[in-house]
Amino acid sequence: MASDGAAPIIRLRNVTKVYGEGATQFQALKGIDLDIAAGDFVAVMGPSGSGKSTTMNILGCLDVPSGGTFEFRGHHVETLGRDERALLRRRYLGFVFQGFNLLARTSALENVELPLLYRGDAKAERREAAMAALAKVGLDQWWDHTPAELSGGQQQRVAIARAIVTQPDVLLADEPTGNLDSERSVEIMKLLSDLNAQSGITVLMVTHEPDMAAFARTVIHFKDGLVERVDHNHRQGETVD
């Protein structure tokens, strides 16, 4: 489903996910096929329990499918162990969450530096890269503020800086505007659009709001553990419905 014909960076084939065992067993994914092209901006929509969060967890290498295959950059992620998936996350993935999930009592700069610390970068490099990432989200003046001293919109921008500081291939955003008012939400969406357009980073975003999904080029609709429909917006900013 790569709209522009580029090679897919993510390829799901007949992916299933089952939670629990026996009588309490619940099939969250019933066989998903999905290709996502490098550089795409994808919105994932669907009601609660439709399987979109489960899919995002699998795409984020946080969880493994019960069946089927998931290829990411040529790796068969379904065969990898915990630590190998952690290393994939470290190198190629960035995460943005609804609840921001910054470390408390920790300055914006140190929050952004954290992924680089785990990657083992030297101090000077770390600082430079973290400041550059903060500059990209327009918060380089606020580098020494802790999350408690920042507004919700600013915290989410710090979280985005943390997600992009490693220059990942894919940015996964789980309802990134869910805790923000509409004005802040539009700011965050513009930031994600710009990053997608300028850095060529693939963005995968879960959202409930059609207004936010309108920023994406591709919109995937989930229903009952299956992909219901894939829409392509040829002009950004146009509403889907």
Add this chain to the structure above:
Amino acid sequence: MLGTTILLAVRSILRHKLRSFLTTLGIIIGVAAVVTMVTLGKATTSAVQSQIAALGTNILQIRPGQGFGRGGGGPRPPDFEEADVEAIREQVAGVTAVAPQAQSAATAIYNGANWSTTINGTTNDYFRVQPWPLTSGRIFQPAEEQAGKAVCIIGNTVRQNLFRGGEAVGHRFRIGNVSCDVVGTLSTRGQAGFGGDQDDVVIMPIKTVQRRFTGSRDIRLMLVGVDAAYESSTVQASVTDLLRERRNISGGKDDDFNIFDTAQISATLTGTTTLLTGIVTAVAAISLVVGGIGIMNIMLVSVTERTREIGIRLAIGAVAREVLMQFLVEAIALSCLGGIVGLVIAQLAVLVLAPVMQVPYLFEPQINLIAFAIAALIGVVFGYFPARRAAALNPIDALRHE
């Protein structure tokens, strides 16, 4: 990798100062308590032992009467005679020397200074029964003992008060109404274990004291030195039999004299202090364990509290091992820090308490090392389980945790 882990752990400790302090508090109290108790216990034991050594070990003190606090009622039992001293010396095996004592008290005057002191009449055997070196001069000459000459050997307290600490040998001072030549001065012995200054004494030949002060030939106290090769209890039994015979005490009657065995007292006191030190140390050790459990509790609570943080770290690419290491390093750093603070507090406590308890200040490297090692071990053990739990968390569940 390790550098990163240490950096992360230190940052985390510094960011949560109150939590870190509460975590270490248990270890601080535990280590401080153990080290203080053991050090003071050892100091007390050594103080008791040196006081007993001052009494002289392996000495039997024999007095008329039925022992401490049993003087009331009935006629006073007779004192000993010179013949009793001779009999014990000649007839009991395992006796090194027998020193008779006759005591009196009088005021000594020298060069305008006067000092009330104890007069102890005895023989040169006194210095054979118990080691008490002279700092200058000599002990009595046989002629002086036999003739009951007015010569004396003085204790350090008397020398300080009468001679202002200066040379006393060769000088003559007045005691009671006797002019007395100082022939020797004694080394300092310190406080007796049971009250009284042992150095506040003027020692004279027993005949001099009997003639010029007490006015009788009675002997109030005999010190019997026991050969180290003999059991003091065996010697005590022989002496008891001999004295009962000499004092005509028939079969069913109680002794009218008492024998005080310093070796026995020494063993009892040493045993008691060792036992007390053991009990107190056990209590302190329990507090150290409780401190360790405190660390584990806080670490466990902190893992629960920090679940989201762990989720974030795992999501952005931390490997489980790195999270485990961070928590472990945090726990070890906190316990070591607590250990060091505890050791410092213990030294200060001993420094303050030792003079109050009248025991010497000691530094016991061994117990300090052991307590510190236990603190570090507690950090590893009680830090490991919460850390393992943290590392095993599923990042999705951890992130969803509120």
